[in-house]
Amino acid sequence: MAAESIDALIDLMDSLRMAITEGLVDAVSSYGVFLRMVCLGFEELSFESAALLWADLKETLCWSQQMTKGDYNTGESVPWPLSPSQIENTLITECFDQQLGNLTDTDQSFECIELKIQSMMNDSPESPSAYFFRFLNCLHHQERVGAIDALHQYFDQATVQHDSPKDILQFSAIVLAVAHGCFGDTELSLMATEEAVRVAQQSKDRHAACVAFALGWLFENNGHGIADRQELLRRCASRASRNQLRSLVAGANLTLAKHVLEEDHRAIPSSAWTSLMAVTSDQAANSLSSLDRPTHMAAVSNHTMESLARQVLISAAMWDSINQPTLSGLSSMVALNYSRHLKNDGGIAALQNVSRIFLRGASLKLSSDHISEIRTGCIYSQSIASLMRLQADYGLDQGRLEGPFLQTVMLLLHEWAVNRGDLEDARALGLALDSNLHSGLSNPEQLFIDFEIQKCLRLARERQWEMARNTAKKVLQACKKKGLKSHRARIQVNLSSIELESNSNEVMSSLSPLLEVIPFCERYQMDGLHAVALSVLAKVFLRLQNPKRALAILKAVMPTLLQREHVWYQAEGFFTLSKCYLQLANTKNARLKHRHLKSSEMKLARSQLLFERCQDISRLREVSYLQAQVFNLVEEGGNREASSRRFLSMTGYLNSRQGIPSTIMAALSDPVKMEAVLNRSIPFL
Numbered sequence: 001m002a003a004e005s006i007d008a009l010i011d012l013m014d015s016l017r018m019a020i021t022e023g024l025v026d027a028v029s030s031y032g033v034f035l036r037m038v039c040l041g042f043e044e045l046s047f048e049s050a051a052l053l054w055a056d057l058k059e060t061l062c063w064s065q066q067m068t069k070g071d072y073n074t075g076e077s078v079p080w081p082l083s084p085s086q087i088e089n090t091l092i093t094e095c096f097d098q099q100l101g102n103l104t105d106t107d108q109s110f111e112c113i114e115l116k117i118q119s120m121m122n123d124s125p126e127s128p129s130a131y132f133f134r135f136l137n138c139l140h141h142q143e144r145v146g147a148i149d150a151l152h153q154y155f156d157q158a159t160v161q162h163d164s165p166k167d168i169l170q171f172s173a174i175v176l177a178v179a180h181g182c183f184g185d186t187e188l189s190l191m192a193t194e195e196a197v198r199v200a201q202q203s204k205d206r207h208a209a210c211v212a213f214a215l216g217w218l219f220e221n222n223g224h225g226i227a228d229r230q231e232l233l234r235r236c237a238s239r240a241s242r243n244q245l246r247s248l249v250a251g252a253n254l255t256l257a258k259h260v261l262e263e264d265h266r267a268i269p270s271s272a273w274t275s276l277m278a279v280t281s282d283q284a285a286n287s288l289s290s291l292d293r294p295t296h297m298a299a300v301s302n303h304t305m306e307s308l309a310r311q312v313l314i315s316a317a318m319w320d321s322i323n324q325p326t327l328s329g330l331s332s333m334v335a336l337n338y339s340r341h342l343k344n345d346g347g348i349a350a351l352q353n354v355s356r357i358f359l360r361g362a363s364l365k366l367s368s369d370h371i372s373e374i375r376t377g378c379i380y381s382q383s384i385a386s387l388m389r390l391q392a393d394y395g396l397d398q399g400r401l402e403g404p405f406l407q408t409v410m411l412l413l414h415e416w417a418v419n420r421g422d423l424e425d426a427r428a429l430g431l432a433l434d435s436n437l438h439s440g441l442s443n444p445e446q447l448f449i450d451f452e453i454q455k456c457l458r459l460a461r462e463r464q465w466e467m468a469r470n471t472a473k474k475v476l477q478a479c480k481k482k483g484l485k486s487h488r489a490r491i492q493v494n495l496s497s498i499e500l501e502s503n504s505n506e507v508m509s510s511l512s513p514l515l516e517v518i519p520f521c522e523r524y525q526m527d528g529l530h531a532v533a534l535s536v537l538a539k540v541f542l543r544l545q546n547p548k549r550a551l552a553i554l555k556a557v558m559p560t561l562l563q564r565e566h567v568w569y570q571a572e573g574f575f576t577l578s579k580c581y582l583q584l585a586n587t588k589n590a591r592l593k594h595r596h597l598k599s600s601e602m603k604l605a606r607s608q609l610l611f612e613r614c615q616d617i618s619r620l621r622e623v624s625y626l627q628a629q630v631f632n633l634v635e636e637g638g639n640r641e642a643s644s645r646r647f648l649s650m651t652g653y654l655n656s657r658q659g660i661p662s663t664i665m666a667a668l669s670d671p672v673k674m675e676a677v678l679n680r681s682i683p684f685l
Contacts, residue, residue, distance in 0.1 A: 250307035309338030329357035380416040465502035492517035528564035531557035571610030578603035
């Protein structure tokens with residue numbers, strides 16, 4: 001019996017191993033898998049741990065015999081010391097988790113992780129992985145001196161213990177380049193990368209050269225031009241594919257797709273799809289037969305899931321770059337299924353994309369125990385509520401309204417306040433956003449441009465045309481400099497609208513940005529913004545007393561607006577259509593006049609419903625005014641009086657909101673007040 005002596009226990013494990021090898025036990029059955037795990041685990045035990053296992057086995061059998069006699073005294077268990085190989089495997093797992101961002105919760109502070117490392121080093125003081133784990137911990141918490149010191153200690157220990165010290169030397173410069181790059185030392189990082197390339201070429205090690213080429217692109221300066229940098233990435237992906245470095249193949253192709261989107265202003269967006277699809281399609285499947293499939297999958301499963309998550313997230317960014325927000329949101333929803341394999345910034349970007357779906361009029365069924373259901377149909381309340389629900393469900397930023405979540409909520413609240421006429425709230429939110437902009441944010445440039453676009457809308461509503469015009473031109477230059485195509489097109493459309501609304505007697509100044517943005521949107525396949533620009537062009541023709549041309553343009557672009565653009569632009573399109581029919585009703589043909597008036601009445605009704613979803617009271621006021629005119633012309637007195645009363649109520653409401661102190665900031669820190677804000681409706685409807 002195995003409890004008789006430790007030799008009997010070892011003989012038992014040998015007999016189990018022989019039974020599996022000779023086929024006496026089905027190795028793929030549940031029982032066989034369990035026995036294989038037991039045998040593999042026993043092989044990892046040191047002799048001391050095996051002796052403790054035998055002692056525990058003997059004690060368990062004695063306790064079982066005592067239980068039958070009614071004695072329930074179990075005694076105390078003795079903790080097992082881990083063997084050096086077990087400590088090394090545990091540390092390697094911890095290093096992978098740290099690299100994937102799984103140890104960045106609040107309870108895993110720098111001190112907590114350092115205590116964990118120290119406890120393992122007490123049992124195995126010469127473990128190289130312990131020093132590398134310390135290096136990753138210092139790197140994450142921006143401890144530069146500690147990171148460099150831990151890295152040198154790791155290489156000292158690894159060089160002594162490794163069978164081939166040259167392999168360690170080849171990768172030492174690469175990891176050092178990563179460290180310098182993370183701390184912003186670009187020159188030192190580039191020097192370390194060049195040294196890694198030289199060492200790899202001298203040792204003729206293709207693996208090291210491939211990784212060096214990847215880091216050489218990631219940390220080099222911008223002096224070699226876009227074409228050369230792309231070629232470095234392509235060579236990196238090619239050499240990684242030949243050497244079956246699948247994680248590097250995926251990373252190089254993902255980076256190349258992202259590079260095309262963000263930096264290559266000459267490339268059309270469709271050219272990025274080739275690199276994106278290569279992440280999962282070009283994996284050297286014909287060479288997998290020589291690998292142990294279960295072992296191989298177990299070794300790369302985390303990397304595979306991370307590659308899939310990044311692929312879906314970058315596809316969302318690509319859809320967003322060509323102004324396909326609904327598809328971007330749906331791709332982000334898929335990426336959230338891989339949320340534990342994404343870095344925190346990736347999960348936050350996915351949530352922001354999902355929340356923008358509601359601004360386009362789409363709907364998603366999101367239920368949560370953390371946030372109550374929203375009773376109003378306002379797109380802003382639905383978008384904010386969805387963001388808060390998903391944040392709570394996926395546990396990003398511990399469910400607190402701060403950081404990127406707070407900035408996104410404030411941007412939505414700012415746009416909502418401008419539409420409702422709560423300009424004091426909008427100014428307070430604008431001041432808070434402006435004070436929170438700094439270079440330490442994950443995307444400060446894009447956040448600044450988003451805020452400035454919102455500022456243009458507020459200045460236009462306040463009829464400060466000159467300031468709105470200057471702000472729009474400043475943002476336009478920033479978008480051109482940074483290569484933000486979608487933002488550039490949107491601000492050009494806004495600039496054209498500002499020029500058109502600021503002067504009712506002149507339209508030529510609005511044509512310059514329009515004639516620039518329309519071919520720009522065609523080139524980069526931004527169909528939604530292209531439709532918005534054409535709808536503004538229809539307003540120009542309407543101002544020039546050419547309603548037929550304006551009507552033809554609007555009928556062509558309305559399907560695209562309804563599919564891909566903000567609800568406000570959809571409502572504005574129907575509002576302009578009603579004005580076209582109202583101008584066409586100025587005819588002596590009574591039958592044709594009545595038909596045009598009825599068409600105008602229908603478009604005004606559609607426009608009213610959409611503006612109510614935006615809670616744009618200023619536009620609803622204009623809609624009610626035109627409705628009263630149309631009902632008067634078709635001799636519907638009851639509807640005319642109702643429209644007139646709505647017009648007067650909205651005028652009084654907008655006048656009453658001027659000078660009221662802002663209370664919106666208190667809702668950002670109070671969930672009860674935030675729920676009340678999200679359930680606001682238009683008081684007179």
